Amino acid sequence: MSNEGKIAIPSLGKVVVVGGCGFLGHHIVNRIFKRHPDTKVAVVDLRTNTNRSSNPNASYHDTDITDPNAVMKVFGQFRPDVVIHTVAALPFAKPAMHDKVTIEGTNILLRAAQEVGVKAFVYTSSASVILDGKTELVNGDETWPLVTGKKQPEYYTTTKAYAEVAVLEANRSPSYPNFLTCAIRPAGIIGEGDVQTLPKMVTACRKGQHKFQVGDNNNLFDFTYVENVAHGHLLAAQALLHTHKILPTIPLDTERVDGEAFFITNGQPVYFWDFARAVWHETGDRMPLSSVWHLSHEFAMAIGTILVWAFWLLGRTPNLTPAQVRYSTMTKYHSIDKAKKRLGYAPVVDLGEGIKRGVKYILDQEVAESEKKGQ
Template sequence: MAMPEENSLSLGTVLVTGGSGGLASQILQLFSQRGCEHLHSIDLRQPLRHLEGVTYHIGDLTNSDAIRRIFQDVKPDVVIHAASPKFDAPNHILYKVNVEGTKTLIQIAKESGTRFFVYTSSASVVTDGTADLKNADETFPVIVGDKQPEFYVNTKALAELYVLTQNYRAKDGHQHFLTCAIRPSGIFGVGDLVLLPGMLNVYFRGQTKVQIGNNRNLFDFTENTNVAHAHYLAAVALARFQNDTPGDDARVDGEAFFITNGEPRYFWDFTRLVWGLAGDTTRPDQVWVITRPWALLLAGLLEWVFWAFGLGEPSLTRTKVRLSCMTRYFCIDKAKKRLGYKPLVGLEEGLKKAVEDCVRRRNLEQGTATADMNDVKQKRQ
């Protein structure tokens, strides 16, 4: 399907939730670059860097009164719902924000006259944590409840299902409310606070000579500019088709879309590329390979010990073992055809910039911590 020029359609006022986070900041920046003049962000905290042209609002998605006041003031035409706690947040927080918060946001968006709603979901909503996913597409069922081992993913899946059921085309005098979901896999990039920092922590601890599994499992990763691009294309597509009802093979509203770089890599090849860009010189003959069963046993033991002594989460968990040994890559043909999606930033190009950014931020944080410690010592003297 041929796509018109991206900037040919005005989106009106756009509001992004979680706008102080890494991905949402990329979304705001990309929307701004493409001519969106009325951009707003909602987050619990102010961003580290304010983007020019963006109005920032402090608000808690679980506080319906506060969110309603912001929506009454902003009156967004488009909502990009990218806010979420980190995957390791307490379960009650994950459910309250991801599930209840999304339901509240949908209700308030409808009340305020929002027309288009794009939800940031996760490619993990179709995985049960054990079965390999090879070129998985949107026909794969969403897994929730007892069959979904990760509570974070369960809340993202429940929220996605709810968002898509709220898709509504105008009739009987009621305004349309069109929704869709974007499912990125393994997000990394400049501003990344999760994926690359976790991998680089292993490098900085000097643990790059250990590998879990045989490295025969392909895995999909996605640079965050590409994820932001997909959100933009989704919003444009919803707006373009608001007065038309395309056939099932072209429909965007009420649909979910996998988004990746389209460059699946063997998991440990990707990880060692990250480490190499940070300066690692480990040779293949220096690597000690631990089989998956032994790694799961060790991770389970560590989790029990850390739990028993109140030590938090160990560096090796059963979830990390499963992820590092799973085959998990996705088909993005649907996004290419219906959204006109194609990656803007290649995997290695994006990694070079992202690793550099991650190391720079780490050095700044360490410098601040060292300065703080020196200040404390001076005051003691």
């Protein structure tokens, strides 16, 4: 259930949400109007034709963030106090696209924000920037080193890490000492509009794949409801604006937000297959645990490897891969103590409620599509 009241908080001034029509971005826009109703919001996205109906009071700007002139035009007209940057290349994009969108696009946004006098810049990084795909991640915190290059199995994550570094290095730079930045590192975002985690799990259930479990289900994992991630971003923006008011003072290291990164999760690590079964239960599954087939990690890896090669010959991707086996059997959860202490962060919606909302959204969308086709 939700843990927060309904008292509106003062305006954040003018806020640009980059990627504000995407999954996380539009939830951030929703939350701004919910919690800071007097704030003026401009949404910047490559295409702004989705997720607009719930926020008609925002202005929408079709903008390619890799085009410096286009970005400068919007920023120059709107003159934002805050920029919240949620855009990255899609995980399956080619390396050149990751470089162009995630790294180059971020640098273009930073330069434009500095030039027009933005006070606060909040970047959406990723909790996976400290994950190497092999090492168990137990209560990982912000002191853990970034994992990039050859040590990082996902090029998407490498570029997210490089962009995060660029954002944090821009904080209080000699040329722009009043420009404050920070990074939010969310883990496993789920919720209404999720296109990666919940839809795949619902599909897996309908294919009968919920009958199988890989490993012993003793690996804790972080999943985070999207509104909690949006909440973390706005707390960060508030903190940066507060710090901006007391410039050039620099807060104590134990209180500082500008120039810092923060993990944001639900603070409820859950056993991976317990999470999956909670999703499947909301989908309609009522199969008893005694009917679940348990596959060892080694056996599943062998099968996944065989399937990858067999499906590669067919030009397709199998439902079981070695990467998926590792993902579903490794421990991966984070500490949110820093966010609690410095941002005042606490999840506003618990994980069980987040799962219910996310799956209900998928099922409602399916009904709406079915009715539309039947007309």
